Amino acid sequence: MTLYHFGNCVALVYVPYYFTYKYSGLSEYGAFYKCIHSGAIYIFTQLCKMLVLATFFYSDTANGGGDFNFFSEILRCSVDVADLLGFALILSRIPGKGHSKLITAGLGWATAEVILSRGIMLWVGARGTEFSWIYILKCLDSNVLLIQHITTATLIWLFTRHDLNKAYKPIVTLLLVVTIFKGVWLDGLLHVLAIGPWSTIAIKALVAAIIGFCSLHIYTGLAQQIGI
Amino acid sequence: MFDDADNFADIFRGGLPYCLLIALPILILCTPAALASDLQVQRMAQFDINGVSLGCRASAISLEAKSLYTWSTGRHCVLARLLDISVNDFNKIRQKAGGLIVLLPNNLLALSDEAKEQVNALEQAMLTQAVPVPVYFSAPNKYLEQIVDDITHTIDDNGSKKQNDTAIAQLFLSISANGYQVTVSGANAVANKNSKISVIQGELLSNQYVPKRMEGTDDYNNLPVILITANLKTFGIYNDYPLNADAAILMGLIELFSKLHSVISTTPKYRLVFLLSESGVLLNFQGSKKWLDDNVVLQNVEFVLCLDTITQSLAYNQQNVMYMHVSKPPKEKSSISNFFKLLKLAAGEHVENVTVEGVHKKINLADTQLAWEHERFSMKRYPAFTLSSVKNPRSPMRTSMFKDNEARIISQTLTSAKIIAEALASYIYNIDQYAGIFDGHIEINEEIIQPYLGVKSVLQNSDIKDGFEKYLKNVKIIYDKPDAREPDFMFYEGHDAKLNVYRVKPAVFDLFLTFVIALYLSIVYFVIQYFPKFYDVVSKFTKAEPSTQLNGNYSERVKTKVN
Secondary structure, three states, X not given: OOHHHHXXXXXXXXXXXXXXXXXXXXXXXXXXXHHHHHHHHHHHHHHHHHHHHHHHOOOOOOOOOOOOOHHHHHHHHHHOHHHHHHHHHHHHHOOOOHHHHHHHHHHXXXXXXXXXXXXXXXXXXXXXXXXXXXXXXXXXXXXXXXXHHHHHHHHHXXXXXXXXXXXXXXXXXXXXXXXXXXXXXXXXXXXXXXXXXXXXXXXXHHHHHHHHHHHHHHHHXXXXXXXX | OOOOOOOHHHHOOXXXXXXXHHHHHHHHHHOXXXXXXXXXXXXXXXXXXXXXXEEEOOOOEEEEEEOOOXXXXXXXXXXXXXXXXXXXXXXXXXXXXXXXXXXXXOXXXXXXXXXXXXXXXXXXXXXXXXXXXOEEEEXXXXXHHHHHXXXXXXXXXXXXXXXXXXXXXXXXHHHHOOEXXXXXXXXXXXXXXXXXXXXXXXXXXXXXXXXXXXXXXXXXXXXXXXXXXXXXXOOOOOOOOOOOHHHHHHHHHHHHXXXXXXXXXXXXXXXXXXXXXXXXXXXXXXXXXXXHHHOOOOXXXXXXXXXXXXXXXXXXXXXXXXXXXXXXXXXXXXXXXXXXXXXXXHHHHOOOOOEEEEEEOOOOOOOOOOOOXXXXXXXXXXXXEEEEOOOOOOOHHXXXXXXXXXXXXXXXXXXXXXXXXXXXXXXXXXXOOOOOHHHOOOOOOHHHHHHHHOOOOOOHHHHHHHHHHHHOEEEEEEEEOOOOOOOOEEEEOOOEEEEEXXXXXXXXXXXXXXXXXXXXXXXXXXXXXXXHXXXXXXXXXXXXXXXXXXXXXXXXXXXXXXX
C-alpha cells in the first residue's frame, strides 16, 4: 500500500525474530555469527534441493492452476528430507551447548528463509499501491515458521542422541515425518476443507504449537537426564 | 563486517547506518512497486469543429473511485455502468466530479427500448458539449463489475444502517472500509497534427461508344449529373467500429449501376457521380464543403442524393419509414418530386411495407452546425435531398456508436438499398411504374453490402478505394486538412489508455494496523520472557526420577518455542 504499510509488515515479520535472538540469551553468547553460519547452510541446502528438484522431478505447475496435486506434493516434500540433513549439518558444525545451540540453528535457518523468501515479496508487494491482506498473512505465517524450525532443530538433535530413551525414539521419528510431510497432509486437509486464509494460519499455528510442545516434553526429559 | 560482529547491534556501530541512509532512498526510488491489474480503456472522443471544442478535454486521473450515488467532490472519480447513468447525472459529473469511468454493457440486444433510448440520449449529451473531466470507457469486465458492486454495496449497507449504528461501529467501518484508487496516467491529449478528412469521388463512365450513339449530346460531360453522397462515420464517443450502412449502400449502388453501365443498351443518359466523405453530422459535413469548394464548375446537376443514417444501429420503437429531407418543398414536375414519386412507388412494391415521407426543413443560416448534408448542396443551389431513417435532425441515432442485432441491420439495409436502387433506376430510364430491374440476376444482396458495414475510414485497408477503382473512373481522393491558424476541425490523439485500479485502505487503517501489530509484538515479547517459567513447568512433569537439579543461568534455559 505505502511505505508505511511495508514498515508494518516488516515489523510483523522480523521483530519476533529479533526478540527471540535478543531475549533468549543468544545475544549474550555472541551467537550472531553462528546464526549467519546456519543461514549460509540453509542457502546451501536450498540450492542442493533446487538442483535435485530441477533435475529429477517433473514440474506441472504450468497446468496446476492453484489446484492441490497430492502426488506432486508428496514428491516435493520427499525432497524436503534434505532440510533435515541440512539441520543435522548445522547441529554438527555449530559449536554451542544445550539450548542455545538449538535456538541458533533454528533461528539462523528461519531468518535466512524469511529474508530470502519474504523479503522481495514484501518489498515489491507491500509497497505497492494495492492493499491486500496477503502480506499480513504471509508475515504471520513466517512467525509460525519460526516455531516450526526451532522444533525441527530440536527433533533432529533428539534424533541424533544415543542416550535418548528408547521409548521416545519412534515418537521422535514420527514427529519428524509429520513435520516434513506437513506440506502434504496439512495443506491437503486445509484444501479439502476449504478453510479461509485466517483460519489456515490459526490451524498452522496450532499444529506447530502441538508438535512443539511434544518435542519440548521429550527434550526436557533428556535435558534433565544429561544435565544441561 | 559480519565476522567480527558478535552481536546484532554490532553491525550498526560501523558504517552500515550511513550506507543504509544513502542506499535506502535510492532503492525506494528505483525499484518499482507492484502494479495492480492493468485494464485497457478507451478515452472519450475529443475533437474541435468550427472553433468549438467538443468531447473529453482532459485525460489524467488519479483519484478515489466512488459510485454514482456517493461521489461528492472533485477528488472523486465516478465509476459506473453505462445503463445507470442518466443525462442529469452526467451533467453533474461533468461539472463537479474529477473523472468518469463508464463500464459498457455486455449485451445491447437484451436492452429494453427505454434503456436504449437512455443510452442514446446520454451518448448525445456527451458528444454535444465539452467535457472538462476525463471520461473513459471500459469494455465489459468482470473485475470492474465487482468493484462497481463493491462501492455501490457499502453505500447501501451504510445507508440502511445509519440510524441504528453505534458510534464505535461507525468508527470501525470507517477504518476498515475498502477504497479504490483509480489512475490513468498520461498527459493531456495533443492535437493530431495530421488531422485530415478524406473525401473520395468517382463516376460511372459509360461505354466509350455511348456518347457517339446518342443524338443531341456531343460531349459526355454535358450529360446531366446525379450526385450520390454518403458519409463515413469515423468516430463516436469511444473508439470502435461504428455502423456505416450508408457507405455500404453507396458501395452497393456503385456495383449495381456499374453493371448497367457496362452494357451499351442499358447505358443511361446520366452521369452518376459518387462521393464518400469522412465527415458526418459531427464534423458539420466538412468533407462535402471541401469537395464543393474544389468543384465549383459542376454543371447540369439533376439532383444530389445524400444518404444519412439509412439504417439505425440501435433499434427502438421504429417504424419502417424512409424520410426524404429537403430544404424547400420541391415544385411539381421537378427532378426531386419525380424521384420522390418513384421512391414511393418502389417502396410500395416492396414486401417490407416501407413508407416514404417527405420532410421539409429550412436551412438555418444563423446556425453554424448544419442539420443535413443536402443543405451544403442546397446552399450552392443544387437540387438536393437527404434520405434517412430518422425524422429529427437532432436524433442521437445519427452519431451512435452502439449497435445491436446484426441480422436486423443487414436486412434493413438491404431493403433500403433495394428501394433506392429501384427508384434511381426507374428515374434514370424514365420509367413511370415499378420495373423490378433488380429482381433478376443483378440483385442487391448481402455479399455486396456486408463487407462495408464495418468500414471505418476511406483509407482503411484500401477497401473503399479498391471498390471505387474497380467500378468507377476518375477516382480521386482529396484530403481536407485544417488550416494552421484557424482550424475548421481538429482531432486529438490518445484513444487508448491503461487504467489501474488499486484497492486501498484509509490512512487511519495503517495506524490501526500498527497499533494491533505493536500489541501482538508485545505479547510475543512477554511470551518469550516467560518461556523459562513454562519450561520449568514442563520439566516438573517430565521429572520421573530425581535428577540433577537444573542450574545454569536464567537465559540459558530459555528455549523459544512460542513467538
